[in-house]
Amino acid sequence: MKPLSLLALGFIALGAHAGTAVDNEQLQSEAAGLIPAFQQQLLGTVKQAMAEGGPAQAVEACQTLAPSIAEQHRQAPWKVGRTALKLRNPDNAPDAWERSVLEQFAKRAEAGEPIQQIRHAEVVDGQYRYMQAIGTAEACLGCHGEKIKPELLSLLDQRYPQDQARGFREGDLRGAFTLSRPLAP
Numbered sequence: 329m330k331p332l333s334l335l336a337l338g339f340i341a342l343g344a345h346a347g348t349a350v351d352n353e354q355l356q357s358e359a360a361g362l363i364p365a366f367q368q369q370l371l372g373t374v375k376q377a378m379a380e381g382g383p384a385q386a387v388e389a390c391q392t393l394a395p396s397i398a399e400q401h402r403q404a405p406w407k408v409g410r411t412a413l414k415l416r417n418p419d420n421a422p423d424a425w426e427r428s429v430l431e432q433f434a435k436r437a438e439a440g441e442p443i444q445q446i447r448h449a450e451v452v453d454g455q456y457r458y459m460q461a462i463g464t465a466e467a468c469l470g471c472h473g474e475k476i477k478p479e480l481l482s483l484l485d486q487r488y489p490q491d492q493a494r495g496f497r498e499g500d501l502r503g504a505f506t507l508s509r510p511l512a513p
């Protein structure tokens with residue numbers, strides 16, 4: 329791999345673990361800029377459902393609305409989603425690249441890097457890909473924590489028979505936002 333040819337593409341090679349790491353400020357800030365609205369809508373939807381019908385309705389809302397919220401925040405040419413190593417919804421399973429980044433994020437979090445700073449961008453097969461860590465807040469514990477209410481647990485068992493997204497503590501790495509777009513030709 330010739331560093332010069334990477335520079336010629338307009339990217340600065342930062343490392344070479346799973347491919348070509350990039351530091352393209354504009355793409356990175358575009359990607360990061362799409363996340364807050366996506367995150368807020370997810371949280372707002374959960375909170376509203378929680379207020380209206382309690383945790384069961386909130387789980388229902390998560391299950392039925394999360395994918396369509398991701399779809400709404402898909403802003404051409406960007407794709408937006410969430411993934412994790414410990415999954416609740418198998419539809420959110422990481423691909424090989426995402427898995428390796430999540431593993432790297434877990435190491436970085438373990439080494440003490442603040443979760444809100446953990447992010448990674450890379451060009452993979454002509455796609456600009458960006459991931460940003462998601463921490464576990466107190467508000468998440470009711471559904472992802474160590475003491476999930478029994479009625480909620482049985483609902484989760486029923487809806488997500490392979491659920492692994494529980495047992496988290498506040499401040500744990502929960503997963504990551506994952507965004508991608510094809511590079512401009």
Ligand code: HEC
Pocket residue numbers: 371374383386387388390391394395410411412414415416417418420462463464465467468469470471472493502503504
């Ligand atoms: C009302 C229960 C509830 C609350 C509260 C909740 N979640 Fe979830 N979470 C779910 C459900 C249900 C899913 C699966 C829905 C989906 O994405 O298809 C999910 C999925 C996820 C995923 C996608 C990866 C996966 O495992 O499928 C992430 C990441 C996530 N939650 C993080 C959080 C964070 C961070 C918080 C707190 C800010 C939070 N959740 C609060 C119920 C909840």
